[in-house]
Structures are given as structure tokens and as C-alpha cells.
Amino acid sequence: METIVESSGLPADAFSxxxxxxxxxxxxxxxxxxxxxxxxxEGTMRYTDLSRRxxxxxxxMLTQTLRSLEGDGFITRTxxxxxxxxxxxxxxxxxxxxxxxxxxxRRWTEDxxxxxxxxxxRARD
Amino acid sequence: METIVESSGLPADAFSxxxxxxxxxxxxxxxxxxxxxxxxxEGTMRYTDLSRRxxxxxxxMLTQTLRSLEGDGFITRTxxxxxxxxxxxxxxxxxxxxxxxxxxxRRWTEDxxxxxxxxxxRARD
DNA sequence: CAGTATCCGGGCTGATACTG
DNA sequence: CAGTATCAGCCCGGATACTG
Numbered sequence: 077m078e079t080i081v082e083s084s085g086l087p088a089d090a091f092s093x094x095x096x097x098x099x100x101x102x103x104x105x106x107x108x109x110x111x112x113x114x115x116x117x118e119g120t121m122r123y124t125d126l127s128r129r130x131x132x133x134x135x136x137m138l139t140q141t142l143r144s145l146e147g148d149g150f151i152t153r154t155x156x157x158x159x160x161x162x163x164x165x166x167x168x169x170x171x172x173x174x175x176x177x178x179x180x181x182r183r184w185t186e187d188x189x190x191x192x193x194x195x196x197x198r199a200r201d
Numbered sequence: 202m203e204t205i206v207e208s209s210g211l212p213a214d215a216f217s218x219x220x221x222x223x224x225x226x227x228x229x230x231x232x233x234x235x236x237x238x239x240x241x242x243e244g245t246m247r248y249t250d251l252s253r254r255x256x257x258x259x260x261x262m263l264t265q266t267l268r269s270l271e272g273d274g275f276i277t278r279t280x281x282x283x284x285x286x287x288x289x290x291x292x293x294x295x296x297x298x299x300x301x302x303x304x305x306x307r308r309w310t311e312d313x314x315x316x317x318x319x320x321x322x323r324a325r326d
Numbered sequence: 327c328a329g330t331a332t333c334c335g336g337g338c339t340g341a342t343a344c345t346g
Numbered sequence: 347c348a349g350t351a352t353c354a355g356c357c358c359g360g361a362t363a364c365t366g
Contacts, residue, residue: 079311079315081314082315088310088314090235090236090307091236091256095314097307097310100314101307105231105232105235106358107223107226110215111216122327122328124328131216131217131219132218132223134360135330136360137359140358149323160327160328160366173309173313176305177305177306177308181302181305181306182215187213188298188299189204190207192273193206193207195273196274198274199271199274247347247348248347249347259339260349261340262339265338280348285348286349287347287348288348328366329364329366330363331363331364332361332363333362334361335358337358338355338356338358339356340353340355341352341353343351346349
């Protein structure tokens, strides 16, 4: 089945430069996005939970990624007005839906890492 | 089932900063990679075929992406020594395997673009 | 705790020109 | 046809310092 983009009336097609699908693909196709969405599948998490779960992510990139995911409707951000503050991040229904293909991609990479490393060492010859 | 990374002896884990899975995820998670791999599912293609199929890609980025995919063992590059030259690009078995989760991600984005655009317009309020 | 603000280098990216 | 080479701008991304 073909999806018609409501804003343009044209079929959704990532190969077309004008299709909004392109920008969304750009957002999704960042390594931090994949890891954040995947991490939130484990349940609601606070900011520090996420930064611990995702090794090597800087405060800046984590915040930036969370804001982008929130803007696209993939996660919700809940601020509890306490001292110290507490902020919970959680996947929306749309976000949980996105998590399926994203998890598949992460798993595939983990499962095939040895084959890839072998191809790489061969390519260096 | 858990994959053990042969080069380190540790389990493959994209959440770990040191795992080579991270760099591969970085390569895969580029918009051009997704589109090139997806396009090559339609069959062997020449350089110009790809540049026509993938609207908006520059020569530089297409070449760069093809070289990266070749280095990771996802595609083969075959040069026919004719005049004018002819170069064919084709997915390897590993590349066809990767294409599955990648296509799923592109399709998901195309299928949910309207929901995402609605979330975006709501976020702008 | 959960960020924001700022700086800065490096690499992505596009445009243009050129080549076997 | 299938690239390479070069330039220039901008954004990615990390490090550091600071705040309600």
C-alpha cells in the first residue's frame, strides 16, 4: 500500500529529493537516535539514566537528540517540578512503532560485526 | 543468541563505546547509505543509474558512500575496461542481508510520514 | 539533577572545474 | 562515462564552564 503525503498530495518516496520523508530519514539516521530509541524500549528513563546507558554520548548530543525525537513525536518529556528536578523520557506509541525497525538494524549490526570486520581487513590489503 | 566480537573477545554491544559495532552503525546511519543500499536491491546499477535514482545526491557524496559500502563488504565494484568506462555496483550477500532492516526502516518512514508531520506541526505551537 | 552557554576544531557537504 | 581535485561554508560533536 502506498502512502500519500497529506501536505503535498504526492506519494511518499524517500528517493525523491522533495519528499519530507528525506528529512525524517536524516533525523532517524543518526547513531544517537538509534541508541536513544532503543534504550527507551527498556522503559521510562531519566536524563542521567540515558547518559549512563549510552556510553560516550555528550550532554550536548543527548539533549539535542532528545529534543529532535520530541519534535518528531517519538518521545514525551515530563518535568516533575521538584528539587532537585526530575525529567522522565518515554516512547510514544509512534516511537514504539519506530523502535521495531530501529532495533532490527542495531541487532543486525551486532550479529554481523565479525563478517564486517573481516571484509574491512580484506579491503585494507 | 549473543555474538562475540572476535577481535576483542567481548560480546557485541552497540551501547558500549568501545564496541566496533558503533563505527559500523555510524557508517550505516547516513541518509545516502540507506538510499544506495535500497536502490541496489533493484539490481546491479552503474554509477549514473544510481545518481539518477537517488535525487539530490552529489557526485562527491555518491562516490564517498559507494567507497564506504565497498570497504565494509556490502557492495562489489566491477570495472569494465572499455571506452567509455563502465562500472557496475552490486550488493554482496552481506549487503543483501543488510538491505532487509534498511528497507524496513525506509518503508516505516514513508508509511508514517503523515503522523510525523502532524506531530511536528503540533510541536511548533 | 538536568540541563544551558560558549568555544572550537574537524569533517560533512555542495559547487565548480578538470580528466582518462 | 565515471570519476578526481579543490575550495569554501556550515554544522556536527566534544570539552569546558556555569545555573535553577
